[in-house]
Amino acid sequence: MKDSHAVVIVGGGPTGLMLAGELALARVDVAIVERRESQELAGTRAGGLHARTIEVLDQRGIAERFLSRGQTMQVAHFAGPLDISDFPTRHNYGLALWQNHIERILADWVGELAVPIYRGREVTAFAQDDTGVDVALSDGRSLRARFLVGCDGGRSLIRKNAGIDFVGWEPSTSYLIAEVEMTDEPAWGIRRSEKGTHALGKVEDATLVRVVLEEPHVGHGEPTLAEVREALVAAYGTDFGARSATWLSRFSDAARQASSYRDRRVLLAGDAAHVHSPVGGQGLNTGVQDAVNLGWKLAQVVHGTSPESLLDTYQAERHPVAARVLRTTLALTALHRGDERSKALHESMAELLRIDEPRKRYGAMMSGLDIHYDLGAGHPLLGRRMPDLDLVTDAGPLRVFTLLHDARPALIRFAGAFDITPWPSRVRQIDARYNGAWELPVLGAVAAPTAVLIRPDGHVAWVSEGTDHGLRDALATWFGSPDRFDPRVRFVxxxxxxxxxxxxxxxxxxxxxxxxxxxxxxxxxxxxxxxxxxxxxxxxxxxxxxxxxxxxxxxxxxxxxxxxxxxxxxxxxxxxxxxxxxxxxxxxxxxxxxxxxxxxxxxxxxxxxxxxxxxxxxxxxxxxxxxxxxxxxx
Incomplete structure (x- = not known):
């Protein structure tokens, strides 16, 4: 007998957990298949949340859980730090927080939403038909889902078995990463030279040393402690008595992206859809934002509110974002090489980014605050993130992000009446006042709208500058065909x-x-x-x-x-x-x-x-x- 779920997510990392939470908020029967027995991660992998990701978490009312565990700082960088403290956002900073903490917090949230997790199991095969997907697990169990989402990393079995191409650039360099004990005092910090970029740092709450070493040639396979010792000697002239490795890994600057994020009832998100060098800290953030873009759309399709064609907008919106991330990380890798030519380029870029306009552009790009989905011509807000304004309503003060805590769309009316009677069960309506400045990162001040329609992911789907032109089309496009109601039925x-x-x-x-x-x-x-x-x-x-x-x-x-x-x-x-x-x-x-x-x-x-x-x-x-x-x- 098969257990059935509307959606099965393969992979319980940050992307899979965020997607599960989004679907659970929308009352979708969702489950996760995760190969790990617990949420523990091997190694203290760098996490770090950029400003837009913190905003996304704030939209769900859970940002404080992360902020209370990490350290806020200016984490965005290109050829040096990018200060975004003057940006028009409540979160004009990033958050330093290890990935294992990020995952635990997300897992606790998903647990509160009662999402089942099939732990200690892997997907071994799947087959899709016109109505769903049969999923075989490593323990012999079978699941049935209407949709299957691969959030299972760069080596995604879901992507491979779906036959989706993973195209891009082969690696030009690779790095060893390890956590080891050292008998001698290491040379703490980052070192850049002709031999590459290397770093030694303390592991949180431990006596271990975290080692990152650029290899002279692209390495392959699982690394060994002997390789780490040899690389330490090559870079520092000594191995500092490295011993007792608790974690060994290897990463490269390979940059690849799935040619399609969807094959009928199978979808991809996070590293399963795009991989690149970790420099710049873009991977986890891009994956979480994939999940927030996909979650509400998939929920509406599952509930029958919207046609399956809505899922095509996931590819249309998120594929270009990741494509830009891939090219950005390629540029960052080149800038951080230790040879003299790369150093000269790095210094020139650093000087350029001390000028306000370039700093703001690159700061917005690296923090995710400049993401713009192409929803057509119109007001600058269209397709961009809605600012978290402090509104005034008849019921009292209200933040915009508070409206999005339950992942429902909202129509905010600042002036005039806009009738959405056919969609009252789907779109929250708020009459509000806002007397402050309307300002967007990079773009600066924009004209105050008379109404905005906000999608569950926080992006603006429609803007009024005095009329309701285009409102019904936007409602139908994003939230399905209009409801039909007897006059005696009303929603409040x-x-x-x-x-x-x-x-x-x-x-x-x-x-x-x-x-x-x-x-x-x-x-x-x-x-x-x-x-x-x-x-x-x-x-x-x-x-x-x-x-x-x-x-x-x-x-x-x-x-x-x-x-x-x-x-x-x-x-x-x-x-x-x-x-x-x-x-x-x-x-x-x-x-x-x-x-x-x-x-x-x-x-x-x-x-x-x-x-x-x-x-x-x-x-x-x-x-x-x-x-x-x-x-x-x-």
């Missing part, structure tokens, strides 16, 4: 949420529920019929008797559907569709084919949409009515 934003119960009266008929408390950023559906009403949380199925009919709010394949059931004879009911999140499904014939009612047992309604039969179940246990329903296809 709320401030806090909790599961509620309602007491059954003595006559056995449930009273309308009292308004519950609501969770920040949540949205509820409200149906009114006469003097009675029904309140429901998104994707939670609840029933109530309204005007002698049973109203059910459910989620059918990602569409929010309101059914009003009329009883025409005992044991049978006829359903009328009031609203749906997908007009194609709304047009389908909907009929209740089975109905049973018992207060101390289980009520089951089978709903046929013409494609799938769904079972909506609510468990009753007098004297309380508790929502325990989940939707399942049969």
């Amino acid at each position: 934003d709320a401030t806090s949420m909790e599961i509620w119960q309602m007491v059954l009266p003595s006559d056995g008929l449930p009273s309308p529920p009292a308004p519950p408390g609501f969770k920040t950023g949540a949205q509820i559906a409200l149906v009114t019929m006469g003097e009675r009403y029904l309140v429901a949380f998104p994707r939670v199925e609840v029933d109530a008797v309204l005007e002698d009919s049973l109203a059910t709010i459910a989620a059918l394949d990602g569409a929010t559907v309101v059914l009003v059931v009329d009883f025409d004879r005992p044991g049978r009911a006829v359903a009328r569709l009031l609203g749906a999140g997908d007009p194609a499904r709304a047009a389908m014939a909907v009929a209740v084919v089975k109905y049973s009612w018992a207060w101390d047992e289980t009520e089951e309604i089978l709903v046929e949409t013409g494609v799938t039969t769904h079972a909506v179940r609510v468990v009753y246990a007098a004297p309380t009515f508790t929502v325990q329903a989940t939707l399942r296809g049969e």
Whole structure:
């Protein structure tokens, strides 16, 4: 028997963990397959977060977890440090933090979101068909997924088995990296010479020395302690008594990129999609941002909100970003060579970057703050990151990034009315005021918009300069076809949420529920019929008797559907569709084919949409009515 998930992610590193969190926030059934038994990493691998990655984490409300563990500093560099402290962002710095800490924090977050991880297992094979992917694991288990995402590193089995080319530049140099004990005091710091670039540093919380040595010739295979000793002697004239290696590895300046990030139901992200030299600290950051770009799009496809063609925008947007990263790291590698010609070039670039304009351009590039997706002509904000403004609303002060904590899109209206009635269940609407300057890195001041539509990844999908021209097209492009709703169905934003119960009266008929408390950023559906009403949380199925009919709010394949059931004879009911999140499904014939009612047992309604039969179940246990329903296809 196969365990099934909507999405299976192969690889539990930073990219895979971030993607899992994004999908879990969107209520997608996602699981990770990770070959390591725990989240521990061999060696203290450098991590480091650039400003845009910190912003992305702030958009999910988890940036402080990282900031509290690392050290903020100016980490961006090209031919020397690039100071971005004058950039218009709340996070005008980078964060020095080892990768093992980054992974643990992400893993804790994913654990809070209840994402299952198949640890100690590897994917050995997979086969995809028109509806999903069968995944074979090393322990003999099989998984079934609608989509498979390879986040399994530069040697990605997923990429290789999908037949996706990995094109680019062969290595011109390689480095040994090790953690060893030394009996003699080492020469701490970075050394550049004709023999290459080398570094010796202390390992955090240990007596070990971290060694990085450029090799005279490109090395291959797994390194040995003997090779490290020989390289130390060649670079420093002594091996400092190196012994007892706890970690040995090798990396090169090879730069390669997947020709395509997608093959039907198989996708790639992070190092599986692009590899390059670690100089500049771009790899982890690019992978995390891949995940944030892909996550919400994949969720909408899984839920049936958007067509699969939305996934093509992942390739269109992220492939050029990584292509630029590859060329940047090639340039950085050349700048850091120790020969006299490279030194002269390095000094010239360093002098150039002391001038404000080049510093700002390169600082924005290295920090990720200048990423621009080509969404067409228009306002400079279009396709760029939305600044984390301090807004003023009728409910009080509000940060833009707070709106994105649950990975939902938002329309912020600064002036005028912009009607998005057909999309209320998908896009949060906020009326706000902002009197400060509108400023972007490198570009500087831009005109204040009257409204902005922000995608879940924090990039601006539409900008108004006084009219709603293009708004409906942007909504349909990024968030699916418009909803169809009965006038009695409306969605409202709320401030806090909790599961509620309602007491059954003595006559056995449930009273309308009292308004519950609501969770920040949540949205509820409200149906009114006469003097009675029904309140429901998104994707939670609840029933109530309204005007002698049973109203059910459910989620059918990602569409929010309101059914009003009329009883025409005992044991049978006829359903009328009031609203749906997908007009194609709304047009389908909907009929209740089975109905049973018992207060101390289980009520089951089978709903046929013409494609799938769904079972909506609510468990009753007098004297309380508790929502325990989940939707399942049969």
